[in-house]
Amino acid sequence: MPLPRLGTRSVRLRTAPAVFVVLAVALGGTLLAVSPDGARHGKASAGASGHAVIEVSESRCGSGWTRPEPGVRTFDLHNSSDGAAEVYLEDPDSHAVYGEVEGIAPGTTRQLTVRVGKGSYAFECVPDDADAVTGPTVRITSGQRGPGAAPVSEHDLIPPALSYQKWVGDGLADVVRLTTRLQRDIDGGDLAAARSDWLPAHLEYERLGAAYDAFGDADAQINGTDAGLADGVRDKDFAGFHRIEYGLWHGESSDGLRAPAAALAKALTGLRDSWAQTRMDPAQLGLRAHEILENTVQFELTGRTDYGSGSNLATARANLDGTRQVLSRLRPLLTTRYADLPGLDQELDRAQRTLDGFRHGPGWTPLDQLSRAQREQADSVLGDLVERLASVATLCDPRRTV
Structure with a gap:
């Protein structure tokens, strides 16, 4: 498709941001997930402000969620690989998505805030140039989870x-x-x-x-x-x-x-x-x-x-x-x-x-x-x-x- 020229109406239309797309969907007045615009370089300290540091890589995708408790939780998604990746938090059975962050650069950390509750969860890491990898399943036995949505193909x-x-x-x-x-x-x-x-x-x-x-x-x-x-x-x-x-x-x-x-x-x-x-x-x-x-x-x-x-x-x-x-x-x-x-x-x-x-x-x-x-x-x-x-x-x- 030709690139739009200056002065056209089509320059108004922006493609989805490569570095910041989150599943921030207002369903029933509740945000599905919230992610800040910026990326932080370096690995976040484990447990900082109650955050869980989640590894983003092909070999250890989703590792780090060791305290699966209900409520609003913030995950520090740290990309330890050598390429950019996107990450989904999903139900491994239904594949309903509860949170999403795209364009996590190598060596950087992005935050994802989600309300988790009774049910099963797994992080899915999708590197730019490799197949998707699903991390370990985490189960929470109480609480009400935030809204999720089945993915669209x-x-x-x-x-x-x-x-x-x-x-x-x-x-x-x-x-x-x-x-x-x-x-x-x-x-x-x-x-x-x-x-x-x-x-x-x-x-x-x-x-x-x-x-x-x-x-x-x-x-x-x-x-x-x-x-x-x-x-x-x-x-x-x-x-x-x-x-x-x-x-x-x-x-x-x-x-x-x-x-x-x-x-x-x-x-x-x-x-x-x-x-x-x-x-x-x-x-x-x-x-x-x-x-x-x-x-x-x-x-x-x-x-x-x-x-x-x-x-x-x-x-x-x-x-x-x-x-x-x-x-x-x-x-x-x-x-x-x-x-x-x-x-x-x-x-x-x-x-x-x-x-x-x-x-x-x-x-x-x-x-x-x-x-x-x-x-x-x-x-x-x-x-x-x-x-x-x-x-x-x-x-x-x-x-x-x-």
């Missing part, structure tokens, strides 16, 4: 990814149709109609949020911003919807907008026609469900992508629609893994009601016209939703076990 994610990819193909056809209308407005010199038709076309594209990374370089031509461009909005590489938005709302003539509109229509048509040969990465689907709204908070609610139309809240609403489309395909996997799925649904509905409150017929309230209370409400409801969607990203992150 890439095979599990293929059907939802194929379904979503088909939906994106249909969506691209709609974007091309709406953009063709926008191009006709500009070619005909009717800029008032172009301003009316720009938003529906742009929002239809924004709803395809989980596919931006698969769009590759085409996204720069379709939805690029002026970020990283030497001449900003006047740079020759500033293109796509936002280029046209800037011109429509800053008094540019139809003559100046005809070439950008033609380029946009051409890029979208090419993307639509080639989409059937594109393959999305199924492993990224859960991550994208989270990042669509994470980027909404970062870019739309801050006004960083407003080039004159004042439509950031409309874009946020379209992004919410896009998130729902991804979640609808992941729901069969989440139903048995995410205990607070009803709570997520409630937050999605609350976010939709909040954003819909800023719509007035075909128009939307610009960000700079919101009261402080309204801004805080929008930030709060979407911020809370982003936190919940982080759970989806983690639960749908395929685990490597061999």
